[in-house]
Amino acid sequence: MKVSPAQRRHDSYRKIKSNLMVGLTIGATVVALIPLFFVLGYLLSKGAASVNWDFFTKMPVPVGQVGGGMANAIVGTFELVGLATLMGVPIGVGAGVYLAENRGSQLAQVIRFAADVMMGIPTIVVGIFVYGIFVKPFYGFSTLSGAIALAIIMIPLVTRTAEEMILLVPQEMREAALALGVPSWRTTISVVVRTAISGIATGVILAVARVAGETAPLLFTAFGNRFWSTSLFQPISSLTVQVYTYAISPFADWQRQAWAGALVLTAIVLAMELGVRWMTRGSARVAR
Amino acid sequence: MADLAETVTERVAVPRTITRSRGFGVRSAGDRIFNLSTLALALVILALLFGLTLQLFTHALPSIRAFGFRFLISTDWDPSNDVYGAAPFIYGTAVSSFLALLIAVPLALGVALCLSEMAPAWLGRKLGFLVELLAAIPSVVYGLWGVFVLGPWLRDHVDPILAKYLGFLPFFQGPHISVSMFTAAVVLAIMVLPYISAVCTDVFRVVPQTQREAAFALGATKWEMVRMAVLPFGISGVIGAVILGLGRALGETIAVAMVIGNRPEISASLFMPSTTLASVIANEFVEATSDLNLAALVELGLILLVLGLILNIAARTLVYSATQRHFHKDKR
Numbered sequence: 001m002k003v004s005p006a007q008r009r010h011d012s013y014r015k016i017k018s019n020l021m022v023g024l025t026i027g028a029t030v031v032a033l034i035p036l037f038f039v040l041g042y043l044l045s046k047g048a049a050s051v052n053w054d055f056f057t058k059m060p061v062p063v064g065q066v067g068g069g070m071a072n073a074i075v076g077t078f079e080l081v082g083l084a085t086l087m088g089v090p091i092g093v094g095a096g097v098y099l100a101e102n103r104g105s106q107l108a109q110v111i112r113f114a115a116d117v118m119m120g121i122p123t124i125v126v127g128i129f130v131y132g133i134f135v136k137p138f139y140g141f142s143t144l145s146g147a148i149a150l151a152i153i154m155i156p157l158v159t160r161t162a163e164e165m166i167l168l169v170p171q172e173m174r175e176a177a178l179a180l181g182v183p184s185w186r187t188t189i190s191v192v193v194r195t196a197i198s199g200i201a202t203g204v205i206l207a208v209a210r211v212a213g214e215t216a217p218l219l220f221t222a223f224g225n226r227f228w229s230t231s232l233f234q235p236i237s238s239l240t241v242q243v244y245t246y247a248i249s250p251f252a253d254w255q256r257q258a259w260a261g262a263l264v265l266t267a268i269v270l271a272m273e274l275g276v277r278w279m280t281r282g283s284a285r286v287a288r
Numbered sequence: 289m290a291d292l293a294e295t296v297t298e299r300v301a302v303p304r305t306i307t308r309s310r311g312f313g314v315r316s317a318g319d320r321i322f323n324l325s326t327l328a329l330a331l332v333i334l335a336l337l338f339g340l341t342l343q344l345f346t347h348a349l350p351s352i353r354a355f356g357f358r359f360l361i362s363t364d365w366d367p368s369n370d371v372y373g374a375a376p377f378i379y380g381t382a383v384s385s386f387l388a389l390l391i392a393v394p395l396a397l398g399v400a401l402c403l404s405e406m407a408p409a410w411l412g413r414k415l416g417f418l419v420e421l422l423a424a425i426p427s428v429v430y431g432l433w434g435v436f437v438l439g440p441w442l443r444d445h446v447d448p449i450l451a452k453y454l455g456f457l458p459f460f461q462g463p464h465i466s467v468s469m470f471t472a473a474v475v476l477a478i479m480v481l482p483y484i485s486a487v488c489t490d491v492f493r494v495v496p497q498t499q500r501e502a503a504f505a506l507g508a509t510k511w512e513m514v515r516m517a518v519l520p521f522g523i524s525g526v527i528g529a530v531i532l533g534l535g536r537a538l539g540e541t542i543a544v545a546m547v548i549g550n551r552p553e554i555s556a557s558l559f560m561p562s563t564t565l566a567s568v569i570a571n572e573f574v575e576a577t578s579d580l581n582l583a584a585l586v587e588l589g590l591i592l593l594v595l596g597l598i599l600n601i602a603a604r605t606l607v608y609s610a611t612q613r614h615f616h617k618d619k620r
Contacts, residue, residue, distance in 0.1 A: 018509035022406050028398025029415055032485070035478045036422050039433050046436075094329030101326065111330045113604060114337050120532060120600035121340075121593060122539025124566050128573070128589040129340045132347045152336055159333060185322030213426025216541035216566070220573050240428045244542055247432045255436070262429045273424045277417065 040266075047263030050256050055264075060226050060242075066253045070261050072228050073242040077265075079143060079229075080222055080238055081212050084150035089204055091151075092158025093193075096200075099159065100166035101188060112163070115156040126152050127217035135221055141235040146222025150211040157210060161203025165196040202276045209272035213265065215240035239265045341593060348587035350580055359587060365552045365568075367577050372584035374565070374591065376552040381564040381592075384469055384544065385537035388476035393530055396481050400488030405514055416489065423482035431546030434475040439466035439547055442474060447559055462557040467549035469562040475547050476537045484533040491525030491610050492518055525610025531603035535596055541566040565592050 003011075054069045061068030095111070102108040130149040135141055169192050177187040193200070215238075218224075222236050224245065229236035239261050246258035351359065355372060362373025399419060403412045447464040454460045495518050503513040519526075549561020550571055565588045576582040 014509050014512065018511035021511040021514070025398040025402035025406055028395045029402045029419075032395050032399050032422070032481055033415075033418055036418060036425075038437070039425060039429065042433055042437050043429065091329050091332050094326045095333055098323070098326035098330040101323070107327075108330070111333055113601075115333050116604045117597060117600040118333065118337055120535045120539075120603070121596040122541065122566055124539065124541040124569055125340065125344065125589050125593045125596070128347075128569070128586055129343050131573075132343050132586070133339070155336070156333060159330075183316055184319045185316075186318070188322065209424065213424075213428070215426070215428045216570060219570055223574070240426060240542075243428050243432060244546070247428070247435060248546060258432055262426075262432050265426055266429050269424055269426060270421065273421065 043259065043263045043266055046256075047259040047261075050260035051263055055257070055260050059228075063251060063254075068257075070237075070239065070242055070257065070264075072225065073237040073239045073261065074264065076143075076222070076225070076229060076237040077212060077239040077268075079236060080146050080150060080218070081208055083143070083147035083232075084154055084211055085204070085208055087147065088151035088154035088207075089158055092155045092204075092207075093162045093200060095155070095159040096162025096166060097188065097193060099163040100192075103167070112160070115159045118156040119160070122216075123153055123214055124216035124219075127220055130217070131220045139233040141221065141223035142233045143222060143229055143236040144232045146218050146236060146238070149217040149221045150214060153211050153214060153217060154207045157207040158200075158204055161207070162196075162200045165199030165203060166192060168199065169195045202280055205272050205276045209269045209276075212272075213240060213269050215244050219244075239268075341597070344586055344590045344593055348583055348590045351583035351587040354580060355584075359584070360591075363554060367572075367581050370578055370580050372581070374584075374588055376554050377563055377565045377568050377588060378591070379554050380469070380548065380562040381538055381566070383558075384472045384476060384548065384562070384564055385534055387469070387473035387558070388480055388537045389530065389534055391474065391477035392481040392484060392533060395477075396484035396488060396529075396533070397526070399481070399485040400492055401514060401518070403485070403489050404492035405510070405518060416486075419482050419485055422478065423486070427479065427540060427543040428546075430475055430479055431543035434471060434543060434547035435467065438475065439468070439471040442466070442471055443468075443559075446470075451559075458556040459558045462555075462559055464559050465549065465561060467547055467561050468559050469548060470558040472544050472548035472562070472564075473558070475543050476540055479540060479543060480533040480536045483536055484529045487529035487532055487607060488522070488526055491522040491529065491607070494611050495521045522610060524606045528603040528606030528610060531599050531606070535599040535603065538595055538599070539566055539592060541570050545570045565589075 054067060056069060056074065057071050058067070058069035059072055060070065095115070099108050099112050099115075126149050130145050130152070134145045134148060139145070173191055173195060174187055177191045178184065182191070218238055218241050222238060222241070224241045225235045225237045243258050243261040243265060246254040246261065249255065351372065355362070359372065359374050360378065361375055362371075363375045364371045364373045365376060366372070399415075403416050403419075407415060443464045443466040447460075447470070450460045451464070499517040499521060500513055503517040508516055544564055545567035548563060548567055550563045550567060551561040552563050552568065555562070569585050569588055569592075573582070573585050576585060
């Protein structure tokens, strides 16, 4: 077979073009990852110096004084996220079971679609919603309302992850249990959900990590508090809101603490993400 | 041989919902109770979605009644006179999101192609994990970084270059300010990129291997294979991913509120501070001076919600059809 010079030139042009495009995609990946390293690098260099014992144990000090810490905000974040998990996970897992068990039904398809759509609506809208149904008519800004807002954000995430994990359980396991005469509902709980439980748990942890970093829905639900919050019906501080208020303040010492708070917050969130992915060898992911 | 295997699996395939098939006898009371209680929990999702929309609508009614359609086009936002118009916020949201997508989409497509087509599987997984970490960083952290690091850097190093070469355009004229529409767009681009690329990667991964092999068998180069086999197959999914990213960009609140400067005026220059629907809600909601002020802010939230709903419904439909095409094929 003879290849004309023109043909050869054209072929090498095609090869060069292909290599160029491959190079561009690799370049895009590098460019996309640069911010990750810069953000983490700045967090460490600007925040690490201020993350000390005081930061974890002391309360915020009034404007003008130097020092103090974010003890109440750290505890507040755990309290808010813990409560949200208590409310959101049972609903999410239950809904996920329903979707998986009734996969073909029209209603299940509608609910699955609604959950997917809900994942994409702006989280600040959830804050407005909870403000309207809960904060304004009842107790004012409170821990409980902040946790409800976070729970609402968690529910669709947990639902979709739980559904997908349950669908991974082999059909044969269900059939085996049914063949032994186990009622269907017990099969679902003791065989299907139990087999899927570790997958569901990783999904829950990823959802928790997601809401732990939320600021917008807390602004007018949990609000913020410079002191300890002693009841569920009082406003409460959280790391995210505290970092936000300190960051936009004009005081150098507050800005310094904002970096420290951001470092601690990111460490908590990434520890959950990395931990889960390491345990599951990278297969875990939250629905998006 | 393959055909035989397919027929066999088809014959022994058991419907997923074996418990529901009528042939296996009546469902017990326990089953019914269990199914109803999980149904109740699943209905919570529908209730929340409807409740959200309804609640925001009723809460925004005073503002809707007072200003009507004018609300969307008026540029007056004046709490002291109780007059409100959403135009500056709608403009800010639209422009910042559009710019963010302009930066993020080509990069995200490159990342997705690199992860699914170019990189070896082990490397693709590792890089994909790093890209997902970008999505895991809380938005307040991006905001903090944007205010103190990225904004000043863009002002000192990127704004002058843009002004020098594109300064004839009105977008790149005027003073350089670190909290600006441009900074917000770059921060947004960084934040939505991992979402878009993750969905695109998923879409590209379901392109049947046979399509790629067919392209290679015709003598296609790697890029030609992508053009011939991967992109046409994934195009609707890619569009869905972009819309999904747009939805994220519209609704992103805290990071934008921190870097955009919050100035409710429309200015052509991207180097000037601006504001968005979400950021003005974050800034002013708690300090609303009157009921009408609050209603106007809720109406801004309603606009965000409606936009979010429309975009997400459209995007999900597209992504569903893109990722399930192969699914149907497998089932056949």
